[in-house]
Each structure stands twice: as structure tokens, then as C-alpha cells.
Amino acid sequence: MFTTGVHAWLYGATGCYFIAFTLYCRRGHRTARAALVAGFILQSLYLLGRGWLGDIFIPNAIFEGPFFLPWCLALISLAQSVKKQGSRPTGALALLVVFSLFSVFYAKGIVPPTPKKSTVWALLFFMFESAAHALFYTGALYAALSFVEKKRSDNFYLWVIWGFIAYTIAQITGALWCFLGWGNTFSWGARHLGSAAIWTFYAACLHLKFISNWREKTALLAIAGAALVFFISYGNYLHEMSFHRIGG
Numbered sequence: 001m002f003t004t005g006v007h008a009w010l011y012g013a014t015g016c017y018f019i020a021f022t023l024y025c026r027r028g029h030r031t032a033r034a035a036l037v038a039g040f041i042l043q044s045l046y047l048l049g050r051g052w053l054g055d056i057f058i059p060n061a062i063f064e065g066p067f068f069l070p071w072c073l074a075l076i077s078l079a080q081s082v083k084k085q086g087s088r089p090t091g092a093l094a095l096l097v098v099f100s101l102f103s104v105f106y107a108k109g110i111v112p113p114t115p116k117k118s119t120v121w122a123l124l125f126f127m128f129e130s131a132a133h134a135l136f137y138t139g140a141l142y143a144a145l146s147f148v149e150k151k152r153s154d155n156f157y158l159w160v161i162w163g164f165i166a167y168t169i170a171q172i173t174g175a176l177w178c179f180l181g182w183g184n185t186f187s188w189g190a191r192h193l194g195s196a197a198i199w200t201f202y203a204a205c206l207h208l209k210f211i212s213n214w215r216e217k218t219a220l221l222a223i224a225g226a227a228l229v230f231f232i233s234y235g236n237y238l239h240e241m242s243f244h245r246i247g248g
Helices: 006-025 029-050 059-063 065-083 090-105 120-148 155-182 190-208 218-240
Strands: none
Touching (some): 006 029, 006 065, 006 090, 029 059, 090 120, 155 190, 190 218
16 A cells, blocks of 8 residues: 555655645644645655565655655754744745655656665664754754844754764764674775765864864855765765665
């Protein structure tokens, strides 16, 4: 049942997110929140359906970045919409719509997992990596808004901190997965070097806040970090579109 028309749920979720964004801009809070909830439910069903695209349940497909990232952003938007009565998560919803549109045009089949990916550590790595990316993008968004609105605010900083924590967990679980699959915890390949570049950049970003001459530049660094994450992660995703896939 989950593989029948499963991709239609992705289209439906993206449509609901766009409706929610439009309604929040027009201050239709209740209807917008309902559309956001509907989109989140459809996105969750789609992710579950992806697990069954290979006729047997393959959890790796659920946490593929282009599809799991919008789910993480939708969760952030939902949390913001219920945090305060009357709050409008329009910024987070704008991010959600953009990344959801990319997933609509992305290769929707699943890459058959190798035995080395059949470990819980691989699942945890991809899960926390996408969650960290969502937090980094949200932090960059609010850093940019602090310039647009000309109001000095450190609201973005907490998002970056939690993103760094999630990304650190991703690196630890990724190292464990790498050790079990290949016998080492790090290799000098593009994927590992990209992850190391992101981690070291944000480690520096968080520490530079405590240096007076750099404190004012932290927001710019948060935006630059998100650009780095986008360049590395979506460069990998575009490369992986050429992989052999099933169920697409």
C-alpha cells in the first residue's frame, strides 16, 4: 500500500507547504497551521513509503538528504508556529518551500544499499546530518533577517549551536560507521573532507563569538556557513542523481 502513488504524497506535501507560507503572509494563522500540519503528515507518509520502494523495507531511503531535510524544516516550522500564539514562521516556511521544490525535481528512486550501509550507525549519521543542515539554514536565515530588519539580535546563534551539536553527533556516528565498514574512521575522500570542512568552520564560528573583534561578524559567518553547507551537500546530491536507482 505504501508504494502505490507514493510520490504523489511528496507533491501534496509541497503544495501544502506553499499554501501555508502564502496564508501566513496573509495572516491566516489557523488555516496556515492546518496546511502546515497536513503537509508534515503527507511528508511523513512519503518518507515511510520511500522505505518500501524496494519491495522490502529499507530504512536508508527514509533519511536521504533531499527528502529528509524538508521534513526537518517542516518540524522546525511547526515548533515555531505553536511556540507563541500568533507567531508566524514565514522565514522557516520560505526555506521549507525552496528545499521541498528541489526534492520534487530530484531523482525519486532509492539507491540499493550496500552491506556496509546496513548498520544503525549509517542511519544515525544521515539523520543527524540532515537535522544539522536544517538548523544551520535556519540560523543563517535569522542572521540575514537581523541585517534586513536592522535590529541586532543573537536569535540565530542558538540555532547554530544546536546545529553544531547535531553535526558533531553525525560525525561521531559516521566515524563508527566508517570503522565498521572500511576499518578506519576517516579517509581523504571528497565526502569526508567536505564534512570536516563544515565541522571546523562552525567550530571556529562558535569560538570567534568570544573574541571582541569578531563578535559583530558572527552573523555573517553563520550565513557563510550555510552557503558552505549548501555548496557541499547539494554538490553531493547532484552527483548522486546519476546513481542507479529503483522505484523512481
